[in-house]
Amino acid sequence: MSRKRHQTETERSDNTGSGTPTRTAKRGGEVPAVTVQRLSKQFGKKQALCDVSLTIEPGEIVALIGASGSGKSTLIRHVAGLERGTGPFCCIEVFGRRLQERGRLSRDARSIRRDVGVVFQQFNLVGRLPVMTNVLVGVLGRIPGWRGTLGWFSAAEKHMAMRALARVGIAETARQRSSTLSGGQQQRAAIARALVQGAKLLLADEPIASLDPASAKRVMETLVDINRSDGITVMVSLHQVEYARRYCPRTIALRDGAIAYDGPSTALTPAFLRDLYGEASEELILPEGDFVEPPAARPVRPQRAEPAFATI
Numbered sequence: 001m002s003r004k005r006h007q008t009e010t011e012r013s014d015n016t017g018s019g020t021p022t023r024t025a026k027r028g029g030e031v032p033a034v035t036v037q038r039l040s041k042q043f044g045k046k047q048a049l050c051d052v053s054l055t056i057e058p059g060e061i062v063a064l065i066g067a068s069g070s071g072k073s074t075l076i077r078h079v080a081g082l083e084r085g086t087g088p089f090c091c092i093e094v095f096g097r098r099l100q101e102r103g104r105l106s107r108d109a110r111s112i113r114r115d116v117g118v119v120f121q122q123f124n125l126v127g128r129l130p131v132m133t134n135v136l137v138g139v140l141g142r143i144p145g146w147r148g149t150l151g152w153f154s155a156a157e158k159h160m161a162m163r164a165l166a167r168v169g170i171a172e173t174a175r176q177r178s179s180t181l182s183g184g185q186q187q188r189a190a191i192a193r194a195l196v197q198g199a200k201l202l203l204a205d206e207p208i209a210s211l212d213p214a215s216a217k218r219v220m221e222t223l224v225d226i227n228r229s230d231g232i233t234v235m236v237s238l239h240q241v242e243y244a245r246r247y248c249p250r251t252i253a254l255r256d257g258a259i260a261y262d263g264p265s266t267a268l269t270p271a272f273l274r275d276l277y278g279e280a281s282e283e284l285i286l287p288e289g290d291f292v293e294p295p296a297a298r299p300v301r302p303q304r305a306e307p308a309f310a311t312i
Contacts, residue, residue, distance in 0.1 A: 031096035033058045033201055033233040034079055040087030041074055041257075048074045050257040051087065056235060058095075058200075061227040063244035063265060064237040066254035067280035072237035075254070076205045079235065080118045081109050094201060114141045117194025119204040123186040127179030131170070131189050134178050135161040138196030157196075164192035168222050184215025191222055195230075202226070204236040208243065216240075220247045241268050241284045 034056040041049040049071045056062050064072045077083040079092060084103045092099045094116060098106045125134045139157050140148045165171045168188040173181055181189065187207050194202050204223060208216035224247050227234045238244050244251045245265045253261035253276060260276055273281040
């Protein structure tokens, strides 16, 4: 079903003619945290991303939603510098620094990645190592290689790791093997690792997909807390729309590798999702009773007056 695209005063259509709205407003001279322009990606004959353009401002917490295969994880991996785009005009910038362009990573890619923390669905912790050691991995990009090889961390770095674990509510697990933690605890340890890294941008790829509702709630509350308290920009892909509505003022919806909606999360009603995804919308809506309602929280950022629609 075709929808007329609306634009707010902080949005414009990409002047290259892609038709996908991008945000260019800069508050107080700040550069955007993430800028993606005309990003495409093809795996064999499969078009994973198609001419995606978007902008995320510093301090935002933004949800990515979409049915399976819509391109959420692929987009996050590109912003993290883990994949290279295949579009002839694609470009990705992080805090104003060029990460990749036309399928090639920039010379500064490694330096840029130091400011980008990534939290994966499968935690990526080494199970046989203590939680503290896994969290200290976050400093490896900022210390000499020989110290990382020997596993030699300073007292200040260990103190920083303990503060991060306390911040996410699992300080008591510091000496435990990571394999003994619950799924929710392991995910919070991964977030603590990003804090130790000193990330200014946190990319979370379906961090609650394999968690029970109570653990999912705690992980989302942790992401919101570091966004509000530290000003860390968060981009989180979610398979459950209820969490996007509750925790993220803005949602970007992907369909078949393209942006189908970009606007307030409050618009994501079941009827809207059915209109957008058809039968596939059922996998985005949790069965009644599976969502744990957290206490009401103040909004992180003001809602935009009008959503932006891509022509479908």
